[in-house]
Amino acid sequence: MSQFDRVPPHTGNQRAHRRGTPCSSYTRIVTVHSQPLIGATIDARYRVDAFVARGGMATVYRATDLRLDRTVALKVMHGSLAEDHEFVARFVREARAAAQLSHPAIVGVYDQGEADGFVYLAMEYVDGQTLRDVLKKRGRLTPLEALSVIEPVLEALIAAHNGGFAHRDIKPENVLISTDGRVKVADFGLARAIVTSETTGLTQGLLIGTVAYLAPEQVERGVADARTDVYSAGIVLYESIVGQTPFTGETPMSVAYQHVHAHVPAPSAIRPEIPHQVDELVLTATKQDPTQRFADASDFANSLRTVRSLLPSESPGANSESRTVILDRTESTVTVGPWTTTPVPPSPGSAAAASAAIASAGAATGVLPNAPGMQGPPGGPWVATGSNETTVQPIPEPQVVEAGGNAEPPAPPEQPKQRRPRRFRILIAALVLALIGAATGVGAWAYTKSQIVTxxxxxxxxxxxxxxxxxxxxxxxxxxxxxxxxxxxxxxxxxxxxxxxxxxxxxxxxxxxxxAGPQTVKLPKVTGLKQAKAEANLRAIGLTAQSSEEFSDSVDKGVVISSDPKTGTVVQVGSAVSLVVSKGPPPVTVPSVVAMDRASAVAKLQSLGLKVAIRNQLPVVVVGRVYSQNPGPGTVIPKGSTVTITLV
The missing domain is CATH 3.30.10.20 (Trypsin Inhibitor V; Chain A)
Structure with a gap:
């Protein structure tokens, strides 16, 4: 019996309660399961059939909905994250947000629940591949192909933006292309409502998305709206037609820094054949300033359609790169190398020519395949397509008469030699043709190999x-x-x-x-900042911080005293900056001032940076000397602390 069979059954009311439970009520510890789910049934409804993919938050399986008898994609949260209440809450928000979106270009969400120790989503199953898979196989797309893929992506975003949602993580991995050519956008799990500023604190400091496609405002302020998705879609279009993203770096932070401080180059800078209209489309979508981009996905889509109408059509058979069109499923001719499956018609008169050639050579009577039925590429193999046979009769040799003599009576005709079996002659002909084809193939192979270099x-x-x-x-x-x-x-x-x-x-x-050599940045001013703020500013430009502490009389505790290198120094991205952080004033060991006169005791304590409070032991001061002190001698206290002395 599997671990799933041992889970006690839940009542229908319990299950309904779990599926509608608010985020804050996910408080119990969820068991981390290590055994595979294949073959298990979750929530008495979803039978897990096959593994599909694993992401940072969950694993996706192909499953069967036993109640509705349909195939679904089952997204099961990782066990380690299921114990984190914040992740569970985000997972639930994903379901609720995505369930509000209904569009042919958006992967639908059917169900969400928590049962048998698992938190899951049941979603539409798309049989196909991602745009990332296509780019890995092909390197890049033609401009028309890329525009055909991006257009339904924008249509999905239009539906999301109209519903008040931003996707926040548009990338090739989230663009699915089904086997019948439909394009769908997946994983609205990081989508958040485009709401007013009152709720922006929910995402303050949280950078959600993939660094290669992040908009500058996501990096700088952690905010996202419709124009953020426009930027990411523009980066995906750039990568689709160029074959690489515009910004690369050795660390994610260095790539994020470029999004903020560098402009996306024109695709034609790397691929000169890309039309200038496509350049303008990409450059407008990826402006650093959100106000200069397309206002939303609808604006982007309208411009995309205009550009596509201006581009020349691409012939699917024009070159080797465009032979396979990923969205065109109507091509019926199968292409294998330079030869197609379309039959080649025989040339007229070829049968007569073949018969004449055989007859003029004085060949013996034979049976050969008809020439018109022979088809194939040069050098063979040739295939006989008909069953008709051509019979060639031998031509009798003329009689020879010597000069001046009578012609001798003709000798009795010799008995014709027995013909070799027809099957033997066909075998000989096949061997000859095979040898010719092999010789031709070896020659072609040798020539082709000489044209290939590494x-x-x-x-x-x-x-x-x-x-x-x-x-x-x-x-x-x-x-x-x-x-x-x-x-x-x-x-x-x-x-x-x-x-x-x-x-x-x-x-x-x-x-x-x-x-271009090492990427460098100018070290910003970090002195006078709180340690956490200074370190965050350094990370934002691709630098690391190494902090140490020391006491300071003049700098408050937790504030940066100095940096090495100094402010304004040009340093290499990825290098470390040493920060000295204040621990506040140094501690002081309280001296003994008992028996001292008032003036001497006060002077001694103040010289050490301590404050003094004075009280009298008696109603009237008689001697004027210190009777007691608090704290006592030898006590270590922060500089600036107060010592109380009592006089008698």
């Missing part, structure tokens, strides 16, 4: 050295920009497309990006 490693070379390395193999080099690197010297080749070890044809071009 891309060498060019990383670290100067562009001139790289060109000289590629020249003997007839391969060209094109430099298409630069990226920051802490390991490759400035101006040297940083990466190539295709990468080293890839085989390409002679005459093709290797595109390279050079190193």
């Amino acid at each position: 891309v060498p490693s060019l990383v670290g070379m100067s562009p001139a050295e790289a060109k000289a390395t590629l020249a003997p193999n007839d391969v060209n080099l094109a430099v298409a920009g630069e990226d920051f690197s802490a390991t490759v010297p400035k101006g040297a080749i940083l990466l190539t497309d295709p990468a080293a070890g890839t085989t390409i044809k002679r005459g093709e071009t290797v595109t390279a990006r050079t190193s």
